[in-house]
Amino acid sequence: MVDVLVTNGPWLIAIAAAFGFLMAWGIGANDVANAMGTSVGSNAITIKQAIIIAMIFEFAGAYLAGGEVTSTIRKGIIDSAYFIDSPELLVYGMIASLLAAGIWLVVASALGWPVSTTHSIVGAIVGFASVGVSADSVAWGKVFGIVGSWIVTPAISGFIAFMIFQSVQKLIFNTDKPLENAKRYVPFYMALAGFVMSLVTIKKGLKHVGLHFSNLEAYALAIGIAVLVGLAGMIAIKRLKMSDKADRQTQFGNVEKVFAILMVVTACCMAFAHGSNDVANAIGPLAAVVSVVNSGGEISSKAPLVWWILPLGAVGIVMGLAIFGKRVMQTIGKNITHLTPSRGFAAELAAASTVVIASGTGLPISTTQTLVGAVLGVGMARGIAAINIGVVRNIVVSWVVTLPAGAALSIVFFFMIKGIFG
Amino acid sequence: MPVNSILGVFAKSPIKPLQEHIDKVHDCASILVPFFEATVAGDWDKAVQLRKQISQAEREADELKREIRLTLPGGLFMPVERTDLLELLTQQDKIANKAKDISGRIIGRQLLVPEAIQEPFSAYLQRCLDAVAQAKQAINELDDLLETGFRGREVDLVAKMIGELDQIEEDTDDLQIKIRRQLFSIENELNPIDVMFLYKIIEWVGDLADLAERVGSRLELMLARV
Numbered sequence: 001m002v003d004v005l006v007t008n009g010p011w012l013i014a015i016a017a018a019f020g021f022l023m024a025w026g027i028g029a030n031d032v033a034n035a036m037g038t039s040v041g042s043n044a045i046t047i048k049q050a051i052i053i054a055m056i057f058e059f060a061g062a063y064l065a066g067g068e069v070t071s072t073i074r075k076g077i078i079d080s081a082y083f084i085d086s087p088e089l090l091v092y093g094m095i096a097s098l099l100a101a102g103i104w105l106v107v108a109s110a111l112g113w114p115v116s117t118t119h120s121i122v123g124a125i126v127g128f129a130s131v132g133v134s135a136d137s138v139a140w141g142k143v144f145g146i147v148g149s150w151i152v153t154p155a156i157s158g159f160i161a162f163m164i165f166q167s168v169q170k171l172i173f174n175t176d177k178p179l180e181n182a183k184r185y186v187p188f189y190m191a192l193a194g195f196v197m198s199l200v201t202i203k204k205g206l207k208h209v210g211l212h213f214s215n216l217e218a219y220a221l222a223i224g225i226a227v228l229v230g231l232a233g234m235i236a237i238k239r240l241k242m243s244d245k246a247d248r249q250t251q252f253g254n255v256e257k258v259f260a261i262l263m264v265v266t267a268c269c270m271a272f273a274h275g276s277n278d279v280a281n282a283i284g285p286l287a288a289v290v291s292v293v294n295s296g297g298e299i300s301s302k303a304p305l306v307w308w309i310l311p312l313g314a315v316g317i318v319m320g321l322a323i324f325g326k327r328v329m330q331t332i333g334k335n336i337t338h339l340t341p342s343r344g345f346a347a348e349l350a351a352a353s354t355v356v357i358a359s360g361t362g363l364p365i366s367t368t369q370t371l372v373g374a375v376l377g378v379g380m381a382r383g384i385a386a387i388n389i390g391v392v393r394n395i396v397v398s399w400v401v402t403l404p405a406g407a408a409l410s411i412v413f414f415f416m417i418k419g420i421f422g
Numbered sequence: 423m424p425v426n427s428i429l430g431v432f433a434k435s436p437i438k439p440l441q442e443h444i445d446k447v448h449d450c451a452s453i454l455v456p457f458f459e460a461t462v463a464g465d466w467d468k469a470v471q472l473r474k475q476i477s478q479a480e481r482e483a484d485e486l487k488r489e490i491r492l493t494l495p496g497g498l499f500m501p502v503e504r505t506d507l508l509e510l511l512t513q514q515d516k517i518a519n520k521a522k523d524i525s526g527r528i529i530g531r532q533l534l535v536p537e538a539i540q541e542p543f544s545a546y547l548q549r550c551l552d553a554v555a556q557a558k559q560a561i562n563e564l565d566d567l568l569e570t571g572f573r574g575r576e577v578d579l580v581a582k583m584i585g586e587l588d589q590i591e592e593d594t595d596d597l598q599i600k601i602r603r604q605l606f607s608i609e610n611e612l613n614p615i616d617v618m619f620l621y622k623i624i625e626w627v628g629d630l631a632d633l634a635e636r637v638g639s640r641l642e643l644m645l646a647r648v
Contacts, residue, residue: 041432166571174574252569339432342569375431382501382571385435390497392431 008421009293012091017312019098020286024316026105027117027278029324032058032317034114035274035351035367036267036325038344038375044263051326053264054271055318061275062314065356077122078129080299082137087297089133092417093410094285097124100409101281104402113398116366120406121281122146127407128414150399153354153365154373161350161377164189168342169381172255179251182258183237187230189262189349193269194229196353198222229265236261259341266348273355274367275317283313343383350374369399433498436490436507437564443486444514444637448558450479451521451551451630458547461528462540473525480522487515501572506644513640514561517554517633524626533619536612539604546597546627553594553631556587557638567645577645584638594631598624 036050045053083090101120108115122143130138168189172181199222202213213221237258287309292299294306351370358365372395379387453476460469490511494504527533535543560583563576570576601624609617 169571169573173570174576176575252566340569372431376499379499379501382568384432385437385500385568386433387499388431388433388497389499390495391433393497395431 012095012421013290013293016091016095016098016286016289019095019102020282020309021312021316023098023102023105023117023121024279024282024313025320025324026102026109027282028058028317028320028322030105030109030320031117031278031367032271032274032321033325034371035270038339038348038371039263039267039270042260042263042339042341042344044260044341044344045267047326049264050267051321053267054321054325057268057271058275058279058317058321059314061272061277062279062317063275063310065272065276077125077139077142079137079139082129082133083299087292087299088421089418090299091289091292092421093125093128093132093414094289096128096413096417097121097406097410098282098285099413100124100127101406104406104409108398108402113401114368114395115398115402116368117278117281118366119146119399119402121285123403123406124410125285126403127410130407131411132414132418146403149365150369150396153358153369154376157350157354157370157373158377158380160353161346161374162381164350165343165346165378165381165383168346169383173252173342177251178255179258182255186237186258186262187233189345190233190265191226191230193262193265193349193352195222195226196356197269197272198225233261233265256341259345262345263341263348266345266352269352269356270348273352275314277355277358277365278367279310279313279317282316283309286312339384343378346381346383347371347374347378350377366399368395372396434493436494436498436500437568439486439490439493440507440511440514441562441564443483443490443511444558444561446479446483446486447514447518448554450476450483450518451554453479454521454524454547454627455544455551457525457528458535458544461534466529466532470529473529476525477522480518483515483518487511501568502644503647506640506647510561510637510640510644513633513637514557517557517630517637520626520629520633524623527619527623527626531616531619533616533623535620535623536605536608538608539601542597542601542604543624546594546601546624549590549594549597550627550631550634553587553590553634556583556590557634560584560587560638560641572645580641580645584642587635587638591631591635594628598628 032054036054039045040047040050078090080090098121101117101124104120104124105115105117108120126138126143171185172178175181199218202218202221240257240261287306290306290309348371351367351374354370354374355365355367358370372392375384375387376392378384453472457469457472457476460466460472491508494508498504500507560580563580563583567576567580602621605617605620605624612620
């Protein structure tokens, strides 16, 4: 038992919850706009629709599939063995990390840098642990894994995006009757999106709500949902009104209309994927604090998530989005002009799949990275008219800078908090 | 809040402005038809006014050209080579310049196309403008080319359009030979200096088609490299 934790326990939890909420709020306000940007930019959905979709699916993603990554950040990056004698350090550190990451996000946003929320929190945790406790307490292998993900993640999502866009070109655009083929094949893309999303939810997420499925059941259910999504898409496409003139000039325009329906599905996917991956950034450290304080200083290897933590993060994201995301998305609607639904679709489905898969394997990757990779992938497939490589370079630099910046801030806050409570 | 740096990844498409440019160029060259009609009708006031319109359109095309060049910074990753794109733009722009030169020379010398060759001349001019229109149409396919990733059916379609453009240009060559011959036959009745300039004008009008063809072959090169 550690006296500090017993006497100040409720305070520490309250502070951690407040910072965690702030962080979630920041994620919602900023990151979500990036995630949904391509949908809005291609005029497939309006800003209002985007916000509603994001609210529902961010929440669902955070709640249903968000648990897996949470544990990675909580236990994977730092070795809890070093904190057994002084668990209060872990509590201070996690609070410092939340504050550091939150502030770094605000600063970077104000300056217009597209930093990764994931990496800011990872950097922060690594920072306080290596300096404040011991350099050995950091699982450096995992950190190098994250550095490796700067290359691997965009590569994977770029590859998926490339393949998706190539297949779209082959099956739909590069044919005699693009419109007819679009009507025929787009439901399959919808089903694919539904499949990836539901499979990960079932396999990784539903544990939190107490449902367990065997592998076979999981696949069967995912396929079932995929078929349902596909059928719903087919009906939606049938009801779509378009001029049936066989003129090939208007055909591509009509094909884009079909893709616009698909964009709604991918937007849902993206929001879901984002929620499932990024909510952990805010609630992971919070969960660690709560579990340590509640157990009176005992660091258990497998602490169950307290029931209110996931909803807190999810609500934080949704509120940030609702209050601030609108402004951000409005800028998007104006900024991207030459993005069509078919191109945006390939980028978004690829990014969402990558995030969802990564979320399933527990690797804390960044949504920003996957999206950048996916956009590059579509560009390679000669789908996007022009990509600003200078901006891509800046984004990559900001990924690299985020780790040390988050670390430095969290070190400062760690010693401040230690001074106040210790 | 300058948040959306990630969306800055999507650079402004160079293809739309390229199409706007050739549209403007085509508009500019098309004014030559009413311009020559006005000169034939002896309405020089109107001709001067049309000449102003031509040079106005040429200026606008120039501005578009400059804007494309400026908004095409080095760090752009595009489905087509940037050098090809810029070269294409240069060729397009030359059409507008040529149209302006023609109208300027006519006004400057109050040059009248002699009655005997008025009819074949206007047919010849029209055919040359057809070439420009065809080039414009091919460039306007770029959007759809992007959609299909610059391959397959759409490329065949554009290749066919470019083939047609070559055909039109050949036509204009034939017409040019004929009109030169006709001018030669009446040469003696005309002011020798006017005749000199008439040959020049005929040549320049033919250049419109030549330049349009060159736009087409640039486009072809662009597709071949993809």
